[in-house]
Structure formats: structure tokens, C-alpha cells
Amino acid sequence: MTYIAKKCGVCFEPPSIILIYTEASKDKTRQRIMPVRNFSVFSDCSMAAEQLKNNSRHKAYLEGVSLCQLQKLYSLLKGHLRGESLAESLEKFRQEKTIDPEEDMNKLDDRELDKRKRIMDELFEKNRKKKDDPDFIYDIEVEFPKDEQLESCSWDMESGEEI
Numbered sequence: 001m002t003y004i005a006k007k008c009g010v011c012f013e014p015p016s017i018i019l020i021y022t023e024a025s026k027d028k029t030r031q032r033i034m035p036v037r038n039f040s041v042f043s044d045c046s047m048a049a050e051q052l053k054n055n056s057r058h059k060a061y062l063e064g065v066s067l068c069q070l071q072k073l074y075s076l077l078k079g080h081l082r083g084e085s086l087a088e089s090l091e092k093f094r095q096e097k098t099i100d101p102e103e104d105m106n107k108l109d110d111r112e113l114d115k116r117k118r119i120m121d122e123l124f125e126k127n128r129k130k131k132d133d134p135d136f137i138y139d140i141e142v143e144f145p146k147d148e149q150l151e152s153c154s155w156d157m158e159s160g161e162e163i
Contacts, residue, residue: 001024001060002023005020006020010073015036016033041082049073075092075093079092099119
């Protein structure tokens with residue numbers, strides 16, 4: 001049986017993930033409540049989301065829900081367990097999913113660096129132009145204005161004198 005996910009949300013009391021879906025063969029909207037057990041402030045949201053998505057009881061229902069959305073719901077639940085408001089939890093999740101261009105990534109540990117690389121890969125794939133895209137143009141040529149004065153660098157002048 002095929003299920004089409006319409007909405008997915010989180011309930012804080014009792015902690016659970018709620019899915020509103022329709023069956024492909026019927027036109028009836030249903031709600032599925034998936035309780036969240038053994039989840040604490042110290043739990044890993046991505047691991048919990050993967051376990052829920054791969055759970056044999058919920059797997060068929062969660063095919064239409066992305067892993068990222070489940071991670072976000074678990075992150076909101078984790079923020080609630082910490083005593084944060086919904087707005088604070090959403091802002092914290094947004095900050096985790098964005099990259100500060102001024103941040104020195106050489107100072108990050110391996111786990112954080114992998115996390116940032118994964119975010120950059122997702123952003124690249126989202127913005128990438130593919131051959132099948134309607135606005136794809138092959139071999140774009142751009143003319144840069146020549147009337148502006150070019151800035152010269154000290155290393156550029158030194159190398160020119162030696163040649």
C-alpha cells in the first residue's frame with residue numbers, strides 16, 4: 001500500500017512525531033502518531049531520525065518525508081526538553097544549517113567540519129544548474145568592464161620584476 005505524506009509535525013506532550021497522510025487508493029486523510037521513546041537532551045537528532053525512518057512499523061508511512069525534516073522535528077523536541085521556546089529552537093536549528101563565511105574552519109574538529117561540508121554539498125546541489133534545467137546555458141562568456149582601474153597586489157609586482 002502506498003501512502004502520501006501531507007504534513008508532518010511534532011507534539012511535545014507526550015513526545016511524538018505526527019504524520020498526516022492519505023492512502024493512494026483511497027481519498028481519506030488519516031493521522032499517524034509515532035511516539036518518541038528513549039530520547040533525551042543528550043540524544044543525537046540525526047541518529048534518532050534515521051532510526052525512525054528505518055523502523056519497520058513506520059517505514060512505509062515515512063517514505064515521503066525527508067530525513068532533514070525529521071531531524072528538524074527531533075531538534076525542536078530536543079529544544080523543548082532543554083526548556084527553550086519554539087522560536088529559540090527554530091533559530092538554533094537555522095544557525096546550525098547555515099555557514100558563517102567568516103568562520104575559520106581550520107579550527108573545527110573533524111565532526112563539525114564534516115557537518116559544515118555536508119551543508120555546503122547540499123547547498124551546492126540545490127543551486128547547481130544541470131543540463132536538463134530549462135535555464136541551463138552552455139559555455140557562458142562574460143565581458144568584464146575595462147574602464148575600472150585594476151587593483152595591483154604586492155606579490156604581483158614582485159613577480160613581474162623578476163621575469
